Amino acid sequence: MDRDRRPRLAVWKFASCDGCQLSLLDCEDELLTLAGAVEIANFPEASSAVLEGPYDLSLVEGSITTAHDAERILKVRQQSRHLVTIGACATSGGIQALRNFADVNDFVAAVYASPHYISTLATSTPISAHVTVDYELHGCPINKEQLIELISAFLAGRKPAIAAHSVCIECKQRGTVCVMVQGQPCLGPVTHAGCGAICPAYRRGCYGCYGPMETPNMAALGREWRTLGASPRDIRRALQTFNAAAEPFRKESEAHAD
């Protein structure tokens, strides 16, 4: 790569709510610096001026839910030197992966007046199920500070300082008293760090927005939730949210039948 040329950034959207790419626009204090450090070549949410590829860094938001998108992601990969997925949809299939647990035609029939207009796949799958992904940034939504860290690391050619351990370690870093030991079911011990342990700081159990941590012991957590009084339905519903199709969450949720 020409050392004087700014790396070219592209931001892509698949099945998603746009919240994660909006995190990039939320980086208000850093936006001008970012625009100086990279060439924002393809970011339709920010600018209608779309430049052709190839791109040095592609940020991919959203999951694959249509045959059209399953084709499109291949083309994105072909044009991208580095491909990073951002957010729960892109990394695990997102909330829309609840379809994976039922018949998508039933949902379509229940929601749309003319279901025959809808062309969709039976499942919502993460980008990594379709193409090689160089790095995954977790969260629903992602943490904008981690996004800046990711891009800064990319620009410096270093590894992002982003931990894959439990949320518990973030709770302890900020001095939050453990809500689970005080009797409240919490997904923190099996959930990937990154949010800064927001919910326990407000005396609520973790919702698992960042998906499974590096070595989640789901069965042990499930047993403890039962001990704390959670019903099988409570456990299933807690695990079947934004990261429902992440394999450890999916498997444990299905182990708790009524």
Place this chain on the structure above:
Amino acid sequence: MSEDCRNRAMSQNVSEPATTSSDGTALPVRAAAAVISRDGLQALIDALAADHCVLGPTVRDGAIVYDEIAKLSQLPAGWTDNQDAGRYRLERRADDALFGFAVGPESWKRFLHPPVETLWTARRDNDGFSIEAPSVTRRKFAFIGVRACEIHAMAIQDKVFLAGAYADPGYGSRRRDAFIVAVNCAEAGGTCFCVSMGTGPQAESGFDLALTELHDGSRHDFLVEVGSDEGASLLSRLPQRRADDADLEAAAAVIAQTRSQMGRTLDTDGIKDLLQTNANHPRWDDVAARCLTCGNCTMVCPTCFCTTVEDHSDLAGATAERVRKWDSCFTLDFSYLHGGSVRQSGSARYRQWITHKLASWIDQFGTSGCVGCGRCITWCPVGIDITEEAAAIRAHPTSGGQHGGT
């Protein structure tokens, strides 16, 4: 704090913990002890606040935590903690004791060895780059209510951070400047086992002043013992009276009662060899089936000292910084060598933690790494109990096996 006091504090704090009495009873308190009232305790806090950040126990988020205090009313009067494996509940006491609880969720470690610390910042300039030390606001800490186990934990961390050729200057200055007001425990928690570890419940050294709360229907005041010149100097400025035999006996009775109330026991006889020769014990897989590998035990442990270092650079490539954060031997990154983590399984990681804590710590630092505070038991979300795991290994030791799998 004068330079003399600084030197004094250093030599005192780094010294070996005093031995406990061999017959298991509380040692007699020193001569020249004094008695102060609750007003006297407020006067102590006021005097310390003049040039210290005063920290003590207070109720927050359903727990008794260490935080900044200014008034006696912020202490957890009439509260106690009901602790068991994986369980902590704040409960009302029948009286209004100020220190009628065991230990809280986190130790003084978070002040002396903070969870996140910037080590340096680098800025690009015309000549290349320059490195700046972090701007440090030197706040001298005064800790009110330090338990005997916690004093031993500080002495253990002193060996880690201050002994040898590469002392940690930040820790050193915070530690030297800290004024320590110990409190002899009047209540053992359900997960306490300091008696097994020889670290409590009586504070015997390593403090500036030590309090024993004397509280019955007829009185509510504090026996004060002096542990340093600075402590003596401060005590001399407080309203007080000289302790008499009845005060000393009352204090000894408090400590003797706490000693008899330990919620847990740990048999330390030959524990180094026991753990180091049972690396392939089936119990490791048993505990791994329960262990969340979340790292909570290491975070709440007052002696666990491991950190990781993160390097950050900004978008413009103009500044960079190196940040040190608490790490845990339960994360994969902790044992990441070229190609991957060498402790992939929960079995390997739990075994590493307990074997280091109770056995190889002795090889490394000359003492156990455990002070029997019970935090790892209470604050484990699934209630894994270090005393129970050690006992299980002891009950059915396997022969040989110094090297286990990953």
